[in-house]
Amino acid sequence: MIKALSIAASGMEAQQLNMDVIANNLANVNTSGFKKSRADFQDLLYQTIRNAGGNTSSGTEIPTGIQVGLGTRTAAIQKIFTSGDITQTGNELDLAIEGPGFFQVEMPDGETVYTRAGTLKKDSTGRLVTSEGNPIVPQISIPENATRVTIHDDGTVEAFLDGSTEGTQVGNIELANFSNPAGLMSLGRNLLQETPASGAPTTGTPGLLGLGTISQGYIEGSNVSVMEEMVNMIAGQRAYEINSKAIKTADEMLQMTNNLV
């Protein structure tokens, strides 16, 4: 039976998944701190019809065999950690990381996860939390009587109490970094989790040891480029179409075979 049908079907399936990844990137074009993903493909098994090194009828050795590949599949979907555009918001608890690094967030189960989305809030007890309400690590509390908060590029958080012109240091924001951020696992809601591929985090003061600095009043947008995704989408659509053409060709050839009878 003709293999081209299933080979091309595997190509279509892969492109469909590629399209899902692109659609998700596009859907998150305005998600702060979002990092785009990319689908990586791999060739499937090969069927060896004739082995190289076998003997021909005339006694010579076959230098190259006949191998027919059986299609393609998705090997991995990985995140790409280029930085997004940094835009000004003026909100004093909006923090952008300029350069590498992640904010550390404590989940309700005590686990530390990582994010680039610095849209922080104050909860009822004055702690700095993410939009989801999870506190950042190390925990920083803003006193109730603070009128203004200044966060320096090295992460120092200063609160101005009762209209005082002198700031009081209430904590330091620390950033974490990984030697292979692309190995982090996405948990959704802008959160990332450490894996063996990402390596263990190194934490430190922003601006030191290769970590980025913190910009108060700014947020990092998503690193999705609409233009680039559109181009990828068109390319993906064409690849899908080409595979469907291969199916059509195989079908036509089968039809011709049927017409023999």
Add this chain to the structure above:
Amino acid sequence: MKDVAYNAGLLSAVSGAMARLQALDVAANNLANAKTIGFKRDIPDFESRLIQAQRGRSRDGLVTITRLKETRIDRKQGDLETTGNPFDLGIDGPGFFKVRTPAGDRYTRQGNLTRDNQDRLVTREGYPVLGASGPIIVSGDGEVEISEDGSVLIDEQEAGVITLYEFPAGTPLEKVGDGLFIAPKTTAPTTVANPRLIQGALEAGNVNVLREMTRMVTYEREFETYQKMIKAYGQLATKAAELGAF
């Protein structure tokens, strides 16, 4: 059926049609892998052969058939696309990564690497990439820099060298899927003297979609021709039967 010429023509047509079916599979696989990293397309080669038909029944029972002789791997360089990921390595020029699989050492051009739980630099299937002294260990949490010659630096400390291997031109490599190649046992690979590894880039597959489509259409048309031939022979046989030639 005494008429040898009639048989010979029919067999030729059938062999031609079958070879085109196989070639279509090869083209379909190339197209399906147009977006596969480090993919090298297969080239189907045809050959014509004389075979002896109806041995013992006819003295001149020689038939020319055509068939798929071999599939060759087109080793042409694919385009390098930047990704910015520190563990993405694109090979610019000759060479293969050598990876250790449970079934033995294999070669690949797929540079979308990652790190496993033993801190080894591995492919997406988890096969460690080998340097001169075994797997490359990327331990610690420092910044990983891989220079063009394959040296792996972690926080500017050398942690190993990725070696690229090459085979003499014309070596029949065999594909085993997942972007892996096997070399014949008789051919020893040589290390690439001046490798060029690009960190933060990946090599795209070397399939030219337009050309592959053209080939596919050609196979289809050729198949059609053979099909017409087979049909004509069928009609001839019917006519001959009507005339009572058998």
